[in-house]
C-alpha cells in the first residue's frame with residue numbers, strides 16, 4: 001500500500017515532508033517473528049513489527065467498538081507506549097470486528113452519569129484526539145466498517161484514511177441526525193481535512209458517506225475495493 005503526500009511535519013520519525021510510503025510486505029519468515037512485539041488489552045490489540053516500524057492497533061470491543069471511558073483509556077495508553085518505542089514510526093488503527101470500525105462515543109457514557117464521570121469521559125475523548133492529532137508517528141486509519149460520529153472523528157484525526165468499499169459502510173459526523181450537536185473541535189478536524197463548505201453541508205445534514213463519495217470530496221488518500229482491508 002502506498003500513501004500520498006502530506007503537509008504535516010516536525011517529527012523526527014517522518015522521513016521528510018514530501019512522501020511517506022508504508023510497505024505492508026509479504027508474511028514474515030521465522031527470523032522476522034522475533035521482531036514482532038504484541039500486546040493486548042481487553043479492547044485493543046497491538047502488533048508492532050520492529051523491522052518495518054509499523055504497528056497495527058486493532059479494536060476488539062464488541063459489539064461496535066464504541067468509545068467508552070475504558071476503551072479510550074486503553075487507546076491512549078497503547079498509543080503512548082508506541083510513542084515511547086523508538087522502533088515504531090507509524091501506526092495503523094483498524095477494527096478486528098466485521099462491518100464496524102467504530103460506532104463513535106459510547107452512548108451509555110452520556111446518559112444518567114454523574115458530573116464527575118461525565119467530566120472524566122469527555123477528558124478521555126479529548127485526550128484521544130490530542131494524542132492522535134499530536135502524534136509524532138505517521139497515523140493511518142484503515143476503515144474496514146461503519147464509522148459514524150466519534151468513529152469518524154478518530155479517522156479524521158489520523159494523517160491518512162483508507163476505507164473499504166462496501167455500500168453498507170458509512171462515515172461522517174452524523175450527530176445532527178441523532179439530535180445532538182458535534183462539538184466545535186470535531187467540526188474543526190473535519191474542516192482541516194475536507195474544507196469549510198463540505199463540512200458545513202455534512203454537519204447540517206448529518207451526512208454519512210460511502211467510500212467512493214468520500215473519495216470525491218477528498219477525504220481519502222486511498223480506498224480499496226475489497227470488503228475488508
Ligand SMILES: CCCC/C=C/CC(=O)SCCNC(=O)CCNC(=O)[C@H](O)C(C)(C)COP(=O)(O)OP(=O)(O)OC[C@H]1O[C@@H](n2cnc3c(N)ncnc32)[C@H](O)[C@@H]1OP(=O)(O)O
Nearest residue numbers: 063064066103104105106107108146149150180181182183
Ligand atoms: C452531547 C453531545 C455529544 C456530541 C458528540 C457525539 C459523538 C458521538 O460519537 S455520539 C455516538 C454516535 N454514534 C451512534 O449513534 C452510532 C449508532 N449506531 C449505529 O449506527 C449502528 O449501531 C452501527 C452502524 C454502528 C452498527 O449497526 P449494527 O446493525 O451492526 O448493530 P446494532 O444492532 O445497531 O448495534 C449493536 C449493539 O451495539 C449498541 N450500540 C450501537 N452504537 C452504540 C454506541 N455508539 N454506544 C453504545 N452502544 C452502541 C446497540 O445499542 C446494540 O446494542 P444491543 O445489542 O444491546 O441492543
